[in-house]
Structure formats: structure tokens, C-alpha cells
Amino acid sequence: MLDVGLIFKIGAVGILIIILDKVLKSGGKDEYAVITNLAGVVIILMMVINLISKLFSTVKTLFQL
Template structure:
């Protein structure tokens, strides 16, 4: 496992913690709709990071098995 993968895991974790804190602050101030929108935006951003990583994986597999 290389350091890029570990740093990506830490980035996703830190982003998740940040979203959790932001959601709690927004819900405490009575802005439930904005909290839900920020959660959805955060999930989309994390999914884009994961899809990019999977794309790199498929590219690597393709180059390994290319004849």
C-alpha cells in the first residue's frame, strides 16, 4: 500500500469529521435544511474522490494485463 492511499483515507476521514461538526453547528442554530444540503454535498465530494481512486485502479489493472 503506498502513501497516496493512506493520505486519501486520512483526507476522507478528516472531511467526514468536518462535515459532522458542521452539521451539528447548523442543526443547533436551527438550519436543518442547510445541514442536509451540506451533508449531500460532502457525500458527493467523497464519492468523487473514491470514484477517481477506482478509475486509477482500473487504469493500473489495464496496463498490467495489456498485451
């Protein structure tokens, strides 16, 4: 079952990335803002990949005879 805490973690990471992006862009550090955005996307993808692997293992056990 999907953990509600994970949704809040993804939302918190998203909000943190948005804040860092705005601060860095206003400071003229556009390159660091892009790197920060990419790091945030990778962190969120790692959270989601864990869920997808659990989904595939559940489907695999469901269709095994």
C-alpha cells in the same frame, strides 16, 4: 499504492461534515444541514472516483498482451 494521506483527508472531511451538521441542526437550519451533508458526500466520492479510475487503468494494463 494507496496513499495514507488520502484516508486522513477523507476522515477530516467526514469529521468536518459531522460538526457542521450538528451546528446547523442545533441552530434550526435543517435544510442547510442536508445540503452540507450532500456536499460532503460528493467531495468524498470525487476523491474515491479518482482512485477507482486508477484501479481500472492498472487492471487494463495488466491484462493487455
